[in-house]
Amino acid sequence: MATTKSASKKGLNELFHDTLKDIYFAEKKILATLPKMAKAAQSDDLKAAFEKHRDQTEEHVARLEEVFDVIDKKPVGKTCAAIVGITEEGAEIMEEYKGSPSLDAGLLAAAQAVEHYEISRYGTLRTWASELGLTEAVNLLDKTLGEEKETDAALTELAESAVNVAAEAA
């Protein structure tokens, strides 16, 4: 039935826009947090990984602005309680494990929680963009999704060595 279909499409449009605002807020929060994590990290490799991803995150923000443009909306964020909570936990780790050999393992765990959140959001948004026929948005979201996945894999590798360092010191 044509009317039902158009009503459901309208709903998905709104959901897409709302979720875009959520991840836009989250990316900006991550952009502000990564330099602090790079500063706190003990291993040079982990510092470098956080710095590299900070630069990528700048691109993620820019790509999201392009996606807003695709749907003719202004780039506006909406407070995302999930990312606020995840970054608060990261800040607690930095505070409580300062000087501990386990600090990097803790930072990695916090960073991976962030990446998994992003992977979840970008996966969803890409699916919805495709459903809505927003081909350009699909490409933009897919590019970022790929970088989040690569970052997650790189962090997993670093986590194995960080956990070893922490275990040896224990």
Ligand SMILES: [Fe+2]
């Ligand atoms: Fe990102």
Ligand SMILES: [Fe+2]
């Ligand atoms: Fe990320």
